[in-house]
Amino acid sequence: MISIASRGPLWRCDNATRLLPATVAKRTFSTSPSWRLHTKEMEEETLGRLKVDKGRLMRDIHHTCQWGTGERWGDAPTETGMSRLALSDSDKEARAWFVRTTEEFGCEVTIDSMGNIFAVRPGLNNDQPPTFVGSHLDTQPSGGRYDGILGVHAGVEMLKVLNDNWVETQYPVGVVNWTNEEGARFPKSMVSSGVWSGDIPLEDAHNLKEVHPGNATMASELKRIGYLGDTPCSHESMPMAAHFELHIEQGPLLEIANKKIGVVTGVQAYKWLTVTVKGRDTHTGTTDLKSRADALLTASKMILHSHKLATANNALASTGILYLKPGSTNTVPGEVSFSLDIRSPNDATVTRMLSLITTDFPRIAAGENISGLNDGCTSALPLTVSIREDFNSPATTFHPRCIEAVGQAAHATLGPDSKNLVMEMTSGAGHDSVYASKRCPTSMVFVPCREGVSHNPSEFCKEEDCAAGAQVLLQSVLRFDRGRGE
Template sequence: MSGTNQRINGPRLWDSLMAMAEIGATPKGGVKRLTLTEVDRAGRDQFAQWCREAGLTVRVDEMGNMFARRPGRDPKRKPVLFGSHLDSQPTGGKFDGALGVIAGLEVMRTLQDLNIETEAPLELINWTDEEGSRFGHSLMGSGVWAGIYDQAETYALRDLEGVSVIEALEGIGYKGDHPAKPSEADSYFELHIEQGPILEREGKRIGIVTGGQAQVWYDAALTGQDSHAGTTPPSARRDALLGAARIVNLVDALMRARGEDGRGTVGRLQVFPNSCNVVPGEVRFSVEFRHPSGDEIETLATDFPAQAQAIARELGLALELRELFRIPAQPFDPDCVGLVRDAATRLGLPAREIISGAGHDAIYVARRVPTAMIFTPCKDGLSHNEAESILPEEAADGCQVLFEAVVARANRPA
């Protein structure tokens, strides 16, 4: 890297990432830090301790979103926000989300080390439940903060054990007193691993993220009739799992019809009564579609339910299809994106513009605050997997770009 004498501490960043990865560590080298569990509480406690040691003031809002503030020279200026999330998938990797939070902490530590005072205040954020893997509602904390999800309805969501969001928040002591709604903010930056193969394939060190894909998510429940596997002939069967299989195939076909830009996934499926000698009478599963084009998502939101219902009717099944949310394609702020581009150029890091294929808190924050994202490569594009991996120098490069962009934004003329 070149272009600056104000360098983040790469080894310290890596050591902190590895220390956080010990909280919820799995035997295969990943992490299981499901949101609002005791393991999540341990990660939050460690993060808060590090923030306070760095001289930051920590507050928590009613959704458990954590904000660590560093004052600026001008207290009247709106703060520059940056961050990501510490919760993980059930078999998650060390870097998904955590890189953005811990790199943000390293930005703050470096400013302290170099005795740099920015014009505007800075706030580092750990958003609650970005993954959606426990309560089935991704981007939950940022979604409530941005006014996209109703807080009372979100509090009432329950996990598979029947525990509600509000019970879980109170249970780990992270239901804060501050309102979960947009505060006055200048901008938001988020560093994240790409979670795809493009940067690595092209030998790029930085992804300049210009926006996020459109998405639509569903909860599906197919109901047929439980019956004896040995005595029920084909003509009498109302096999819910057969219907689910055909709908899964439909999801795949609709995805592939849209070429390499198409995304369609059934990632969760529950079969009832789940017995080897009973024809399944009920299946519950998730469905999601993503595409860079909002028009394509609108088409899918019309075509998929109609075709799925037709499959259910043909098999004598009842299909309950509930749309969880629909996210339009979200462009990021050109000025903030420009700061990321300028930083990568100034540092001599090979970079390319890229659309985010994954959902991130930045997608919702962008509806309220000028926003940009920074991507780093990850090995083989693998994420949401315990084998997820990046190099220490890749983490340091992304953190340095974050540092440059945040400081430039915070010091721009009022």
């Protein structure tokens, strides 16, 4: 495994390998033998004939889901979720498959100091950065088979289609598996693309400790599973011409609107807060309502109020974690701490939400009747609240050229009725594309998932939707490559 930085235009054609089956061919590439398809010369019709193999794509996805199989939700062999935490033994197996497979398909593989794996397929012109397809192979502890996994597999399928059809791109193309996108094991999501973009210091990332109850760090686990690469994790060591990512929507909008492809124009802004309410533990049976400082009752009002603020401001507000102390049926909780995730496509709205929360929560804690929350309540003792901002991700706007490539690819893929099947949308979730977009043109392709459910074992994306998404991704890369240098 050598770094792309040390590479050169070292691929040469070996015509003999043309007769080998694509799945085993260890191929190299000429600079332009006449019998190759070149992206530069591709007409719409030729582009349209390059098709992903739906059966192969799905077989590959389910093949790698043998590593880290999760909870069962249906009777079919593939109807289980996934539980493949970053840098676990099962992640190591999935990574080994990715390295082995992409090398078999003629890629050079580079591993950086965050364990990001870059597989690069050479093009005609190899002194320019590759156009990348990227996503992640790690999952939530009770996640599904599509979040992240589909995006990486669509990249591998792209390599296979290019090889099957002897396509030579103008510039190299690559597939990247980003480490710990979920932030589920090491609690910072998209941390490795964040180091790559220069937004997160390497040392902070290396020192991230896994969540309770373990003690491993990212660095210790990277070392343990053999993925602490020599190449510095940086957009300078591994530059990208563009980054495209296929992902399930993880929400219901495409399904509700009966669309097949979402052309993603950006990612909404979000902040993660931790809210801590302090009252006083007291006995539930002996403390009359007005002598209480009930931290859970107060937190309940805040959670309800955050939802009302979100409704009024066309934003999102969600609490996914809540701890209370001391935790006994007959003791009024004296302390409650909860997460608050606020989002909007618009930075100003997130800022306004934060400002409203910062103003209103202390008033709710003090016992003021905000928006009628206290109507019908007993007025009781005052409490205190503290609000900590843990994470801030401003709104991301993707690159017009990438968005255009995805849009054209979507319409070309879906055919005559495409105007009814494609919609532009903003991503609600963060993705590695957020950090990638800080250093190169980026866009994403969304496909619908059943009832918008994700982060759940029963997360499901239909085979035809996976394939359509992979097809759009392939065409987006080829269209982008075709347009480079113009």
